[in-house]
Amino acid sequence: MIPSSFDYVVAESVDHAVRLLVEHGEDAKILSGGHSLLPLLKFRLSTPKLVIDLGRIASLRAIVEEQNRLRLGALVTHHQIEASEAVHRRCPLLAETAGQIGDVQIRNRGTLAGSLAHADPAADWPAAILALGAEVRLAGPKGERSVAARDFFIDMMLTAIAPGEIITEVRVPALAPLTGWAYVKVAQKASGFAIAGVAALLSVDPSGHCAAASVGITGVASRAYRASAVAAALEGKKLNSDGIQAAAKHAADGIEPLDDLHASAAFRAHLARVLTRRALELAVSRVGPGVSWPV
Ligand SMILES: Cc1cc2nc3c(=O)[nH]c(=O)nc-3n(C[C@H](O)[C@H](O)[C@H](O)COP(=O)(O)OP(=O)(O)OC[C@H]3O[C@@H](n4cnc5c(N)ncnc54)[C@H](O)[C@@H]3O)c2cc1C
Structure with missing residues (x-):
């Protein structure tokens, strides 16, 4: 639990930090809040010779x-x-x-x-x-x-x-007018990290049709992704519960879900779909005056 020894430099500016990174290459690591870096150092999963602290760059x-x-x-x-x-x-x-x-x-x-x-x-x-x-x-x-x-x-x-x-x-x-938003997640109890998390934006035109949709999903695959099939299933359509539910079914299309001790691949894919529906419903309920929900 004790890191290997390293030098520590407080960067005076972004340029200074970049110069140090270039000079020391893979031997250097940037430090911001230290919440991820320090555990890596303590487990010796990362053993930099130089830690460059950005913390004093007020800008x-x-x-x-x-x-x-x-x-x-x-x-x-x-x-x-x-x-x-x-x-x-x-x-x-x-x-x-x-x-x-x-x-x-x-x-x-x-x-x-x-x-x-x-x-x-x-x-x-x-x-x-x-x-x-x-x-x-x-x-x-x-x-x-x-x-x-x-x-x-x-x-x-x-x-x-x-x-x-x-x-x-x-x-x-900045969000466009008549745009609703939501982030919903199922968290891993000990850390709070997402087993699945869905961010959704929905823009609605005055006739109640979806003008634009955007969905980002984390926790489910080896990297966060945009669920473009969900957006495609909504855009241009009249927004209603059935349409949202049908669109949310595409939340894990083309994805290879992670499978680990926190959740199986099948459960993660299921969560992606359920949380996408919930996020979209919450988003549409927040679109603003003139758009009533549920329809
Ligand atoms: C107990 C615990 C629970 C957490 N729960 C959650 C959670 O529920 N959800 C969640 O999303 N996160 C969670 N986190 C993560 C946490 O919120 C931090 O965002 C994350 O650990 C990054 O930490 P940091 O900002 O301190 O960066 P650091 O630890 O300082 O840096 C992290 C990495 O990014 C590099 N780096 C830092 N800044 C820069 C930069 N400006 N440019 C280039 N590289 C850079 C570093 O070199 C290092 O490799 C949790 C962390 C802990 C310890």
Whole structure:
């Protein structure tokens, strides 16, 4: 339970952190909240020679509201998101997701970017980030770039972050009018991680037809995914209970569900479908004035 020895550097800026990462290559690891990194160090599953602490880069702690989006700095904690008035107003799906992560201590320390970079297949954020069509901003030796959420999660604990890069922020579009949202999950009791978690967005036109749908699912497969068959089954259709139930049946289409001591593959696929229906029903109930539910 004692990590192997390493040097520790407090990064003064994003550029400084990138320079150190480039200089030390695979021997270096970024530290944000430490909630995943420290257990890895203690079990010696990761044995970096250098730990680069981003914690003093104040600019990475900001939530910035712009006209059509929110910019969430890499060090923004789950609690900051859960408590942010701007988040509740512009993108309440984020607050609803944050509030379901672990417990208060975890939410006070764990960071959005740390969670995305770690890419635990049972983490909550990927579902919401995928459903929202967010962008992950990366800084590296070749400058800055953006990666769309759908291209970010490659496999279990594997992302599109290239060597020498760090996440600097996540850009999330503000919800369009007449859009409902929901994040629902079945949690693993001890940790709170998702056995299955579904984030859903539904936009409805004034005639009650689904203008757009987006569903992100975590916990079920080796990486979080967008359930595009669910969205395709809803878009353009009049929204009603039967339609939602039929669409939710596609939640695990084309997926190879995980099978482990927490849940069998068949149960995870079942949860994906049930939680998708619940998330869609909750989302449509929140679309706003003029749209009544159930129909
Ligand atoms: C007991 C417990 C319960 C939890 N329950 C839940 C839960 O219910 N749901 C859930 O989703 N999560 C849960 N978590 C995860 C937690 O919320 C953190 O989000 C997660 O552990 C990441 O931790 P961190 O932000 O402290 O990042 P760190 O541990 O500091 O870093 C994690 C990894 O990401 C890398 N990294 C960090 N920041 C960056 C960056 N800016 N750019 C590039 N790489 C970076 C690090 O090098 C490391 O490899 C739980 C954790 C614990 C310990």
